[in-house]
Amino acid sequence: MGSLYELSSRAIRRIYDARITTPSVLDIDAYFPAARHYVAAWTALRQEALAxxxxxxxxxxxHDVMPSQADISANDGRDWRMYLLKVYGQEVKANMDACPVLARLLASSPEVLSATLSFLAPHKHIPRHCGPFRGILRFQLNLEAPPGADGRPGATLWLDQREYRLGNGEYLLWDDTYPHEVWNRSDRTRIALLLDVHxxxxxxxxxILSRAVTTSVGMVARWRGLG
Known part of the structure; x- marks a missing residue:
């Protein structure tokens, strides 16, 4: 899985950047229409995540799963925990079995490469960074979005110099190659479903290039026992 950052070199990034000019946030109906099935099921997905x-x-x-990401995961002593269900095409069977509603949705969404339940500890900060690879998009569906001091959702995504605060059941389809960082300014764990989609x-x-990169990453995931 970590090899995505090695395989997606600056040269590959330039190939995409020269020809893909979409903004940081994208319309789900145009780029990931299956997202609506996940949004419709968000309460059931929330119950699975809480369990x-x-x-x-x-x-x-x-950073236990992906040591190369210690700079953004282990930076402040607060936890960012990841429950992996699918890693670049490789399913984690025990985790899929524990989340049958999510597993059924994933089975009907072949465009989803990876699926993760993300648990962001209270007051955790994920520093500014960029994803390496424009061949995939990130779909985020918040399942548990505790309020901050102002009563609004306490977790903030700063993406491409804009603030996004997603409440329970709210979503965003975005390109993580744009600069972004996250704060959880609440006193409880924020839970989000993160999907990487073609x-x-x-x-x-x-x-063809995207398939080659993601297939290689999937092989590494299987070798590491993630799938």
Missing amino acids: VLQGASPIPRF RPNMPLDLR
Whole structure:
């Protein structure tokens, strides 16, 4: 999984940047219409996520799964925990079995490469960073969005110099190659479903390149025992 950052070199990034000019936030109907099925099921997905959080098995921190991300995961002593269900095409069977509603949705969404339940501890800060690879898009659906001191959702996503505060059941489809950072300014854990999906309607050569990169990452995930 970590090899995505190595495989997606600056040269590959330049290939995409020269030909893909979409903004940081995208319309789900144009780029990921299946998102509406996840939004419609958000209350059931929330119950599954809360059961995972309250379960006996510990949820690994992001840098436990992907040590190369320690700079943004282990930066402040507060936890960012990731419950992986699908990693670049490789399913984590035990976790899929624990979330049957989510598993059924994923089975009907072949464009979803990866699926993760993200648990962001109170007052956790994820520093500014950029994703490496424009061949995928990030769909975020907030399942538990505790309020901050002002009564609004306490978790803030700063993306491309704009603030987004997503409440329970609210969503965003975004391009994580734009600069972004996150704060959870609440006193409870924020839970979000994060899906990485194939960017649709790319030229054939970029589609082939994207498949090559993601297939390679999936092979690494399987080798590491993540799938």
